[in-house]
Amino acid sequence: MxxxxxxxxxxxxxxxxHELGHFVVARINGIKADEFGxxxxxRALGIxxxxxxxxxxxxxxxxxxxxxxxxxxxxxxxGGFVKIKGExxxxxxxANSFASKFAWQRIAVLVAGVLxxxxxxxxxxxxxxxxxxYQDVTGEHVAGAKILIQGIEDKSPAQQMGLxxxxxxxxxxxxxxxxxxxxxxxxxxxxxxxxxxxxQRGNSKLQLHGIPREQTGTGQxxxxxxxxxxxxxxxxxxxxxxxxxxxxxxxxxxxxxEVLRKLFTGNKSGLAVTGIVGIASYTGxxxxxxxxxxxxxxxxxxxxxxxxxxxxxxxxxxGRVLFVLIExxxxxxxxxKIEQGFHTVGFFALIALMVVVTYFDLARMDLLSxxxxxx
Numbered sequence: 001m002x003x004x005x006x007x008x009x010x011x012x013x014x015x016x017x018h019e020l021g022h023f024v025v026a027r028i029n030g031i032k033a034d035e036f037g038x039x040x041x042x043r044a045l046g047i048x049x050x051x052x053x054x055x056x057x058x059x060x061x062x063x064x065x066x067x068x069x070x071x072x073x074x075x076x077x078x079g080g081f082v083k084i085k086g087e088x089x090x091x092x093x094x095a096n097s098f099a100s101k102f103a104w105q106r107i108a109v110l111v112a113g114v115l116x117x118x119x120x121x122x123x124x125x126x127x128x129x130x131x132x133x134y135q136d137v138t139g140e141h142v143a144g145a146k147i148l149i150q151g152i153e154d155k156s157p158a159q160q161m162g163l164x165x166x167x168x169x170x171x172x173x174x175x176x177x178x179x180x181x182x183x184x185x186x187x188x189x190x191x192x193x194x195x196x197x198x199x200q201r202g203n204s205k206l207q208l209h210g211i212p213r214e215q216t217g218t219g220q221x222x223x224x225x226x227x228x229x230x231x232x233x234x235x236x237x238x239x240x241x242x243x244x245x246x247x248x249x250x251x252x253x254x255x256x257x258e259v260l261r262k263l264f265t266g267n268k269s270g271l272a273v274t275g276i277v278g279i280a281s282y283t284g285x286x287x288x289x290x291x292x293x294x295x296x297x298x299x300x301x302x303x304x305x306x307x308x309x310x311x312x313x314x315x316x317x318x319g320r321v322l323f324v325l326i327e328x329x330x331x332x333x334x335x336x337k338i339e340q341g342f343h344t345v346g347f348f349a350l351i352a353l354m355v356v357v358t359y360f361d362l363a364r365m366d367l368l369s370x371x372x373x374x375x
Contacts, residue, residue: 003284015079021116039074046072117306124299126245156224161210314346
């Protein structure tokens, strides 16, 4: 239950921040926002400044005509939305309509959500660097370094015994671990035998048992830990943290772009596309690792949300930007009917993709058989 609540909060905040970007830049450019909502409709309650200057409550889906924005609280507590006047092409002759603005103003409104996601990720990452984050010192033999699990193979002995990304390996049957080599040698000499591993997960210490594989495939380890490193916790000053946060965003963006490159070129090597169910599952794994890890996870999701939204695909912000650019190139607007048709098709294509990815998420986590068992 905690995983679901935390996941909804993270996703809700990221979507809300994205929509806030659209809202703020629209208002700066004199574009009316008919409604700015926290959560998704139906509306529970709203407030709007009436013509007499007094604030008026709006109950449910009560229709109200006002030159001011309705600020609403909605029943589905995930993210938010902004309803911008003229976003579907209406009101081209009205000064406060999106459709009446210059191309650069419309593009600014459309990309504002993406930029807000990047800015929010920067703040989150900078905060983690100020709170303290892991720095890799593998091979440097730094006193007090921790042995951190950074990757685990699917269906491996490590996964089966309950090891998770972010766990710190403390000791085995023969004593404490000081280096990555200590762990590797311990596993190597005990292939095919059950071994104990003492770990630290958050503030808890656990002892788990597993059997390293005697036979492994290419690139596989006996236990199935695909990433292992020696780390120390480092805190940075305010300005250092801001710079580190900025460079980290660049690193995350490059990683995301590499994933997209592989998707579009059909190269599936080392590629695992995860949907909403998979992300929720990862949230459950991150929670025990602490607040700093959770902030970093949210920052990565925020960058990913920004990059996906700016792709030139119908129904996404990038797709809408593309139609504005086409308008400038051809010297006249694209037929509103044609543009809306493209966005509608794009929307349903995205829904279909989400369904497919969710199916594979469920299959990968062996949840399909459990769901079938219920029915």
